[in-house]
Amino acid sequence: xxxxxxxxxxxxxEGRSEETWNQIxxxxxxxLNKGEVxxxxxxxxxxxxxxxLATMGFTRDGCRISAGSxxxxxxxxxxxxxxxxxxxxxxxxxxxAQSAAASFNPAHRLIDQHSEGPVQHGVMSRSDSEADGIELxxxxxxxxxxxxxxxxxxxxxxxxxxxxxxxxxxxxxxDLIIFDEPTTALDVTTxxxxxASIRQIVEEYDTAAxxxxxxxxxxxxMADKIKVLLKGDEVEEADTRTMLSDPKExxxxxxWAVRSFKRPQKPAVNTGATPVVxxxxxxxxxxTQPVLFDVSFDIHEARTVAVVGESGSGKSxxxxxxxxxxxxxxxxxxxxxxxLPLDYRKRNKDQLRQAQMIYQMADTALNPRKTxxxxxxxxxxxxxxxxxxxxxxxxxxxxxxxxxxxSQYINRLPSELSGGQKQRIGIARALAAEPKFIxxxxxxxxxxxxxxxxxxxxxxxxxxxLGLSYMFxxxxxxxxxxxxxxxxxxxxxRVVEQGPKTEMFQPPHxxxxxxxxxxxxxxxxxxxxxxxxxxxxxNIGDAAVDKMT
Amino acid sequence: xxxxxRIIAQRLLLGILTLFVVSIVIFTAxxxxxxxxxxxxLGQGATPEAVEAIRKDLGLDQPPITxxxxxxxxxxxxxxxxxxxxxxxxSFVGADGSTNMASVAxxxxxxxxxTLFLAGxxxxxxxxxxxxxxxxxxxxxNSIFDRATNILTLSSISSPEFFLAYILILFLAVLNPxxxxxxxxxxxxxxxxxxxxxxxxxxxxTLVVTAHMMRMTRAAIINLLASPYIEMARLKGxxxxxxxxxxxxxxxxxxxxxxxxxxLAYLITxxxxxxxxxxxxxxxxxxxxxxxxxxxxVVQACCLIFATAYILLNxxxxxxxIISNPRLRHxx
Numbered sequence: 001x002x003x004x005x006x007x008x009x010x011x012x013x014e015g016r017s018e019e020t021w022n023q024i025x026x027x028x029x030x031x032l033n034k035g036e037v038x039x040x041x042x043x044x045x046x047x048x049x050x051x052x053l054a055t056m057g058f059t060r061d062g063c064r065i066s067a068g069s070x071x072x073x074x075x076x077x078x079x080x081x082x083x084x085x086x087x088x089x090x091x092x093x094x095x096x097a098q099s100a101a102a103s104f105n106p107a108h109r110l111i112d113q114h115s116e117g118p119v120q121h122g123v124m125s126r127s128d129s130e131a132d133g134i135e136l137x138x139x140x141x142x143x144x145x146x147x148x149x150x151x152x153x154x155x156x157x158x159x160x161x162x163x164x165x166x167x168x169x170x171x172x173x174x175d176l177i178i179f180d181e182p183t184t185a186l187d188v189t190t191x192x193x194x195x196a197s198i199r200q201i202v203e204e205y206d207t208a209a210x211x212x213x214x215x216x217x218x219x220x221x222m223a224d225k226i227k228v229l230l231k232g233d234e235v236e237e238a239d240t241r242t243m244l245s246d247p248k249e250x251x252x253x254x255x256w257a258v259r260s261f262k263r264p265q266k267p268a269v270n271t272g273a274t275p276v277v278x279x280x281x282x283x284x285x286x287x288t289q290p291v292l293f294d295v296s297f298d299i300h301e302a303r304t305v306a307v308v309g310e311s312g313s314g315k316s317x318x319x320x321x322x323x324x325x326x327x328x329x330x331x332x333x334x335x336x337x338x339x340l341p342l343d344y345r346k347r348n349k350d351q352l353r354q355a356q357m358i359y360q361m362a363d364t365a366l367n368p369r370k371t372x373x374x375x376x377x378x379x380x381x382x383x384x385x386x387x388x389x390x391x392x393x394x395x396x397x398x399x400x401x402x403x404x405x406x407s408q409y410i411n412r413l414p415s416e417l418s419g420g421q422k423q424r425i426g427i428a429r430a431l432a433a434e435p436k437f438i439x440x441x442x443x444x445x446x447x448x449x450x451x452x453x454x455x456x457x458x459x460x461x462x463x464x465x466l467g468l469s470y471m472f473x474x475x476x477x478x479x480x481x482x483x484x485x486x487x488x489x490x491x492x493x494r495v496v497e498q499g500p501k502t503e504m505f506q507p508p509h510x511x512x513x514x515x516x517x518x519x520x521x522x523x524x525x526x527x528x529x530x531x532x533x534x535x536x537x538x539n540i541g542d543a544a545v546d547k548m549t
Numbered sequence: 550x551x552x553x554x555r556i557i558a559q560r561l562l563l564g565i566l567t568l569f570v571v572s573i574v575i576f577t578a579x580x581x582x583x584x585x586x587x588x589x590x591l592g593q594g595a596t597p598e599a600v601e602a603i604r605k606d607l608g609l610d611q612p613p614i615t616x617x618x619x620x621x622x623x624x625x626x627x628x629x630x631x632x633x634x635x636x637x638x639x640s641f642v643g644a645d646g647s648t649n650m651a652s653v654a655x656x657x658x659x660x661x662x663x664t665l666f667l668a669g670x671x672x673x674x675x676x677x678x679x680x681x682x683x684x685x686x687x688x689x690x691n692s693i694f695d696r697a698t699n700i701l702t703l704s705s706i707s708s709p710e711f712f713l714a715y716i717l718i719l720f721l722a723v724l725n726p727x728x729x730x731x732x733x734x735x736x737x738x739x740x741x742x743x744x745x746x747x748x749x750x751x752x753x754x755t756l757v758v759t760a761h762m763m764r765m766t767r768a769a770i771i772n773l774l775a776s777p778y779i780e781m782a783r784l785k786g787x788x789x790x791x792x793x794x795x796x797x798x799x800x801x802x803x804x805x806x807x808x809x810x811x812x813l814a815y816l817i818t819x820x821x822x823x824x825x826x827x828x829x830x831x832x833x834x835x836x837x838x839x840x841x842x843x844x845x846x847v848v849q850a851c852c853l854i855f856a857t858a859y860i861l862l863n864x865x866x867x868x869x870x871i872i873s874n875p876r877l878r879h880x881x
Contacts, residue, residue: 058784061775089786102777107799107875116795117785152875168785 005175005208006032006055011068013050013059013232025050025232027068034175035206039223039240041213041255043448044419046229048212052178055210056093057085073175090117094169098181100161104153111149114168123172136167139204140197141537159190159542163197170201176208183218187310187475188519193541195221195521196532214448216255217521220244221528228252240525254450256523262482263460265502269300274337276301276437276469277322277355282331284321291317292328292493299437302463304470306484306501308477308516314493315473319439322471323355335437353383356430360442362422366414372399372425373410379432398428401465402458420451427458437469444479456483477520481505489513515544553871560867564860568853572621575852579845580613586633586843607633620849629653630846634839653850657832659736661854664831667754668816670747675755676762676809683766683805688793690771702760714753714826721749732827750827754820758812765808769801803870810866817862818855 008030014021025047032038040048053059055070057077070077072093077085089095094117097103105113115129124132130149137145140163153161162182169177182198183191199222202209211222219226219240226243228235228251236249247253275298284292292314299305307315320326322333324344333340335354341347359365366375376395380386386394396406402424414422423443430438440459444452460483462468474480480487480501487504489497489512497510504513519541521527531540539547587603588595604610608619623630632653682702686695705713722730732746770793773779782796783789821833832851839847871877 053784056784060780086786086788089784091786095781095784097777097781099777103781105778105782105796105800107796116787120785120787120791152879154876155879 003033004031005034005036005073006030007069007071008051008055009069009071011051011054011070012066013047013054014064014066015050016062016064021064021066023066023232024063025054028229028232028234030055030227032176032208032210034208036225037202037209037211037223039211039213039219039226040229041216041219041226042229042235043214043450045231047232048214048229049180051229052180052210052212053095055176056089056095056178058089087121090174091121091123091172092174093176093178094172094174096162096165096169096177096179096182099185100165100182101153101158101185103165104161106153109150109152110156110164110168114149114164114171117168117171121172129171133167133171136170136201137164139201140164140167141193141543142167157190159186159194162186162194166194166198166201170205170207173205174207176210177202179209179211179222181213184213184215188477189310189515189541189545191218191541192519192521192528192531193543195528196537196540198222199528215521216244217523217527220523220525221521228255244523244525265500266303266485268500269303273300275299275334276336277471278334278337279318279322280331280334282318282321282328282333284317284326284328286317286326290493292321294331295321295490295493295495296331297488297495297498299469299471301436301469302467303485304463304472304483305486305488306472306474306480307488307490308474308480309490310475310516312492313490315475315490316441317493318490319357319441319471319473322439323357349383353433354435355437355439356433356435357439357441358423358426358430358443361446362419362426363414363446365426366422366429368414371411371413372417375414375425376428376432379429383433394432398431401431401462402428404428418451419447420454423447423455424458427455427462431462431466435468437471439471439473441473442475443472445474445476452479453482459483477517489516511548512545515541515548553868553877556871557864557868560860560864564857564864567860568856571852571856572624572849573617575849576613576617576620576845579840579843579848582840582843584843585609586845589842590634620846624849629657629850632656632839632847633844634842634847653846656847657835657850657854660830660832660835663734663829664817664820664833666743667747667750667820667829667831668813670744670751671754671758671816672813674751675758675812678755679759679762680766680805682759683763684770684793684798686763686767687770687774687797688789690767695767698763702763705756706760710753710757710820710822711826713756714750714823717749717753717756718826721752730827732829734830747829750820750823750829753823753826754816758815761808761812762805766801766805769804770797773797773800799873802873806866806869806873807863810862814859814862817858 008028011025011028011030012023013025015024028047028051030038030051040052042048050059050063054065055072055077057070057072057080059065065078068078072088075084075088077088104110111130111133114133115124115126118124118129118132119126123129133149134145137148142148142160142163148156148160148164156164166182179198183194186194195218201207211219213219223240225237225239227237228243228249230251235251236243236247238248243252244256247256277299279295279297282292282295283290295314295318297305307318309315317326321328324340324342324347327342332342335351340351344352373392373395376398377391380391380394384394395410399406399409404421404424409417414425417425426443444455447455456479459470463470472479472484484501486500487498488495489504489510491512497504497513505517507514509517518531538544585604586607587600587609591600591603601610608616611619620630630653682698686698689695718730721728728749729746730749732750734743734746738746774797779792779796782792787796819833820831821837823829824831824833832854835847836851839851
């Protein structure tokens with residue numbers, strides 16, 4: 001078949017850990033025709049990126065291709081010399097990395113990095129390549145395309161960098177581009193713009209692509225066909241529509257089902273009930289830089305208030321004000337109707353105990369040198385004054401509550417746990433203080449969807465059992481849909497809209513809420529196309545946000 | 550840029566404070582040494598009257614605190630005082646003790662110039678050489694070349710300086726008489742002659758300082774090789790040498806600059822052994838001789854020069870590190 005561009009057969013990859021080689025990819029086959037887009041999905045550890053890089057004949061340090069073949073346009077990339085591979089990389093096969101901010105060299109301007117490939121490969125002269133770069137920036141709808149290339153990476157926003165990186169991948173007009181989770185780190189309104197740009201340019205130049213992601217709704221918009229990976233094994237492959245409407249394997253079905261977890265809306269709170277936490281007209285600043293403006297909302301007993309907004313909207317700062325880490329300049333925080341001292345240092349132990357926090361990165365929030373028993377036992381001892389047998393019994397009780405077998409886990413170190421288990425320990429540590437109120441700061445955003453769902457279900461159950469109130473900080477509207485009772489939408493340090501979940505997800509919305517909601521990719525493969533047709537390319541994502549302000 | 554200027558101003562002020570503290574420490578330390586100039590110069594057979602006369606002449610009969618503040622007052626006016634030894638010598642030949650010849654500044658100036666010359670020649674050889682070796686070692690990391698370079702530079706830094714000096718003399722002056730083994734240079738010597746005579750001590754010092762700089766270059770570069778932008782450069786099909794020089798090195802400059810500055814400071818302050826071996830008239834020898842005879846004004850001045858060299862070189866290193874960071878050079 002003359003259209004076949006990439007042919008991978010029986011690809012096995014080994015990774016080195018502690019002096020032994022372990023297989024991490026167990027024989028993957030892959031065919032890609034010219035101009036075709038393949039979506040590669042799976043959870044972290046599935047081997048997506050490893051396979052993606054291997055199709056370029058590249059393995060990271062500590063990995064090696066142990067068996068199988070990778071043929072690109074008839075060239076055997078497994079056995080090719082480093083020089084032959086260098087001739088292809090960048091020129092005929094290009095790569096777009098997950099974090100553009102980390103993958104652009106901080107020491108050079110964008111356009112210099114853009115034209116490096118074409119000049120080094122002898123495809124274009126420097127001036128031609130720079131002119132072409134500006135043209136590509138324009139096509140990718142970067143603002144100010146003539147000048148943006150002359151900036152350094154730190155002077156450009158994340159979404160713009162991701163598009164500049166796509167332009168850089170296009171600089172030699174490659175036959176194949178590997179997109180490695182290019183939008184995972186972006187806000188939804190930024191993501192949608194980047195997705196639209198990538199899709200447009202890949203279509204325009206008829207470039208084949210492998211699109212790696214863990215987000216099914218994203219891959220549905222981008223790919224012609226989808227391959228699902230699980231722990232280095234291929235689960236199944238089918239064209240996008242078939243895969244979405246009729247997945248064959250149980251694992252694929254379970255992935256598809258994740259987004260369906262939804263709690264019923266709780267009845268409205270009695271008017272006049274005292275809220276557990278009441279944030280009243282809070283204004284705060286970092287130094288002289290104001291970040292919060294007149295923020296007010298209430299959190300009632302056994303309810304979950306989701307605070308949503310993009311990065312920089314003031315969600316986490318609000319949490320810092322409630323906990324007293326950042327004393328507000330104006331306004332106050334009430335707990336059960338009593339005003340709390342603004343600075344945490346002035347709060348007594350009981351006031352501190354009542355509000356606990358669970359963090360986004362369980363990895364960094366747990367002391368790596370303490371065992372699980374010590375980590376959970378510390379707040380038990382500090383707040384409740386238990387010790388010895390009593391303390392141990394309480395720790396075991398807490399481990400039971402988070403569905404981890406106490407005898408198995410109590411003496412382990414955090415490094416011996418998976419990401420989801422670590423997050424459960426974070427929850428147990430918060431529960432140990434027996435609080436009434438817990439702030440959950442993006443607790444599921446670093447986790448795979450199946451694991452995240454487990455955490456959400458656990459939090460929901462604990463709320464029902466213990467009558468906890470949650471403030472749930474997130475940028476993921478799917479999470480909001482599944483567990484929130486009330487929603488507070490924040491933008492630029494202000495609350496733009498708040499109300500019960502059912503109302504928030506029903507029109508009419510505030511224009512910004514509407515934009516946020518409409519930017520969340522849906523599982524329908526025509527979603528992006530329809531949205532673009534409906535609103536026009538200039539009325540989606542950040543471009544539309546800019547118009548509003 | 551205003552922030553950089555503010556940093557420079559702050560550092561200079563702190564530097565002046567440091568110099569002040571250093572002068573107190575040195576003055577106290579020298580005073581705590583047994584014996585003083587008068588005793589040491591007259592020897593054990595001297596009459597107490599003679600010793601007392603010299604003491605009185607030099608002001609050594611005053612309490613230390615008075616002497617320190619007298620010295621400080623004149624130092625602040627730019628006068629580092631007169632050397633005890635020179636003043637004494639001057640009075641022997643019948644000259645007035647306060648002539649130019651006896652002033653500390655006149656005595657130190659030519660020596661310090663020689664030291665700067667030696668440090669400069671060494672730096673011109675050692676810095677490019679170390680960077681080059683470091684880059685190659687990073688490029689061919691864990692290869693035979695890398696290991697050999699590491700072993701050789703580490704052996705040379707671990708050997709005593711005089712030993713390295715004698716080995717170089719053996720090979721470059723005795724067995725193959727290419728370079729002179731004595732480096733006694735004069736003020737009115739032609740430049741090329743001066744350079745040839747300085748070369749052997751400079752090479753010795755190069756062997757001493759290369760290891761630090763080379764290993765820091767290698768480590769700083771290798772440290773960056775796991776970063777995403779290096780992987781990106783490799784995935785663009787860029788050659789390994791270009792990846793290191795163009796993509797890793799510019800981001801590794803800050804730690805390298807700091808180690809270079811530290812080694813340059815060492816070249817100015819710590820080379821007395823090499824000076825002695827090659828009979829090079831640098832400031833190190835003058836310093837040691839002055840300590841021996843408790844010539845406090847000279848010791849004091851030398852220490853201030855050394856401290857100033859450290860402060861200025863570190864300040865320069867800090868500024869260059871800041872400038873090497875594009876985030877600070879090009880704010881948003």
